[in-house]
Amino acid sequence: MSKPFASRFRPEPADPHAFDTRPPAREPGPPGVLLVNLGTPDEPTAGAIRRYLAEFLSDPRVIEIPQWLWQIVLRGFILPRRPAALAPRYREIWMPEGSPLLVWSLAQARGLQQCFDAEGLPVRVQAAMRYGKPAVAAAIDSLREQGCERILTVPMYPQYAASTTATAVDAVAAAAGALRNQPELRFIKRFYTDEAYIGALAARVRAHWDAHGKPEKLLLSFHGLPRRVVEQGDPYYRDCMETADLLRRALGEDGALVEVSFQSRFGAEKWLEPYTEPTLKSWASAGVRRVDVMCPGFLADCLETLEEIQGQCRKAFLAAGGREFRYIPCLNDDPAWIDALAGLVRRHLGGWI
Ligand SMILES: C=CC1=C(C)c2cc3[nH]c(cc4nc(cc5[nH]c(cc1n2)c(C)c5CCC(=O)O)C(CCC(=O)O)=C4C)c(C)c3C=C
Numbered sequence: 001m002s003k004p005f006a007s008r009f010r011p012e013p014a015d016p017h018a019f020d021t022r023p024p025a026r027e028p029g030p031p032g033v034l035l036v037n038l039g040t041p042d043e044p045t046a047g048a049i050r051r052y053l054a055e056f057l058s059d060p061r062v063i064e065i066p067q068w069l070w071q072i073v074l075r076g077f078i079l080p081r082r083p084a085a086l087a088p089r090y091r092e093i094w095m096p097e098g099s100p101l102l103v104w105s106l107a108q109a110r111g112l113q114q115c116f117d118a119e120g121l122p123v124r125v126q127a128a129m130r131y132g133k134p135a136v137a138a139a140i141d142s143l144r145e146q147g148c149e150r151i152l153t154v155p156m157y158p159q160y161a162a163s164t165t166a167t168a169v170d171a172v173a174a175a176a177g178a179l180r181n182q183p184e185l186r187f188i189k190r191f192y193t194d195e196a197y198i199g200a201l202a203a204r205v206r207a208h209w210d211a212h213g214k215p216e217k218l219l220l221s222f223h224g225l226p227r228r229v230v231e232q233g234d235p236y237y238r239d240c241m242e243t244a245d246l247l248r249r250a251l252g253e254d255g256a257l258v259e260v261s262f263q264s265r266f267g268a269e270k271w272l273e274p275y276t277e278p279t280l281k282s283w284a285s286a287g288v289r290r291v292d293v294m295c296p297g298f299l300a301d302c303l304e305t306l307e308e309i310q311g312q313c314r315k316a317f318l319a320a321g322g323r324e325f326r327y328i329p330c331l332n333d334d335p336a337w338i339d340a341l342a343g344l345v346r347r348h349l350g351g352w353i
């Protein structure tokens, strides 16, 4: 007997029905929901940050220049230096249970699971990270072990960007590409127009103003992107601007306080403008004393919101003459947001439940 060829597909778990010739007796199992966020280091150490950045920044969806050239820059200049500089910044925001992005992502998956359990809907929810852990492939395995033959993926970004949404879709498709018995797949593209998402943001702003009073301006700071990728057709900028318009409308007259900026520029290229920190500084110089800042593109607090906005941008605004800087936290595990997410998911599960 010759040895079988090695298969490029992973073996499936043993199926007692594999050769069953009777009519199909099995139901397709509960639908699975996969919440995919970006990913974060396992620990706030230079070593763990290096592993994370090496994976993240080697994704051609994130850095759109020829890989041979980029890998020289990444391995020669970025990976030897940036992790050590980032470690203290991650330590500053680290929670007792781990990295905030992971802690909130797991809380969102738990909250959503509880919503479906309470409704008696047989849906299984799993959180995954595009880079690092829990890996997308492992999360899909876990859903399949729970009997899910149909999986809805929710990239956890209300606004579409190729560098976030599309790469999450690619990762799920690649994981399915390693399977012989593939689950049926669905994806949510974006959801910034969802009324309940906008409503949850507006309610958070209102609650904050009820507790602290209104500011002179409310800055919505979105993660930036290279200007070039928007010129090449990425719809992200318009998605952000429309999000801001919808939130303005939801805030009624106070919508006039809303302004937009873009944060977290990386590299030397021009990114989307206006940039967040220079905007805050110019406001302070022009006599603005009280600002609130919110990051509606991030569903979970993370390095970019806690350290960059609540930390660095606050300092910059106060140093330039501002008096009060208030950061309004991300939706995280806000019950109004978890309800919004449950509604969104339920609509996309149409026909499966
Ligand atoms: C060219 C580089 C980058 C693009 C494009 C980009 C887009 C983008 N990122 C997020 C969300 C997050 N980014 C986070 C961290 C982060 N982002 C980049 C680079 C790009 N992002 C880097 C190098 C890093 C790591 C930190 C650093 O070195 O400055 C995070 C936080 C992760 C955490 O651990 O807390 C999130 C979330 C979006 C939404 C987006 C495009 C719309």
Ligand SMILES: [Fe+2]
Residues within 6 Å of the ligand: 223, 264
């Ligand atoms: Fe980023």
Ligand SMILES: [Fe+2]
Residues within 6 Å of the ligand: 264, 265, 304, 308
């Ligand atoms: Fe950053």
